[in-house]
Amino acid sequence: MLGSERVATMVKNLKTLLFVVEDISNITPQSQNDPLRMLPVILYIEKRIKMKHGGKSSSSVTSKAASVITLAEDVADEDIKSILKTKECEAPHVVAFTTGSELTGLYIVGDTRHITIDKKEGIMSAVLKLIATYYVFDLSYPKSHSMILGLLQSFVVEEAFKQKTSQGYKVLSKEIREKWNVCIAEASQ
DSSP states (O other): OHHHHHHHHHHHHHHHHHHHHHHHHHOOOOOOOOTTTTHHHHHHHHHHHOOOTTSSTOOOEOOOOSSSEEESSOOOGGGGGHHHHHOOOOOEEEEEEEETTEEEEEEEEEEEEEEEEGGOOOOHHHHHHHHHHHTTTTTTOOOGHHHHHHHIIIIIOOOOOSSSOOHHHHHHHHHHHHHHHHHHHHHHH
């Protein structure tokens, strides 16, 4: 159940994940309150944890996993509806509209629906609401988003992800856990 205490813990965990991954990846935010601040963190995680197919040989093929966040840049008003349009049973994901470096629209889309997210809340809030969408509707993660959603489940929701994971997932999860523990130890001093 997602009561207010659990949601507060998830918010705290998502912020911790943001800080930890920014540190690991050397991402420097433009500002502490930038609504797009979470975007490079999610993209970094997705890049690091892609599933490879074909064993350990050098001919392994990296999957073409779609990002859990679609960034639509400089979109004309008349094209917005077509970008928000999804197919029946299409997996929920975030769509962020930008003009220049400004966030101009934010949505969760999937299964022929879209939910408007207040752009002032930023990508971090949209990611949190995306996690809640999968949780509340008891949706299975699609292959295209399973690694990122599984990692978010492990660190933000604090529930083990029990599906097959990539080597990159395992390595990055270990790095995050080590930095996470340091952050927690420093915070408790």
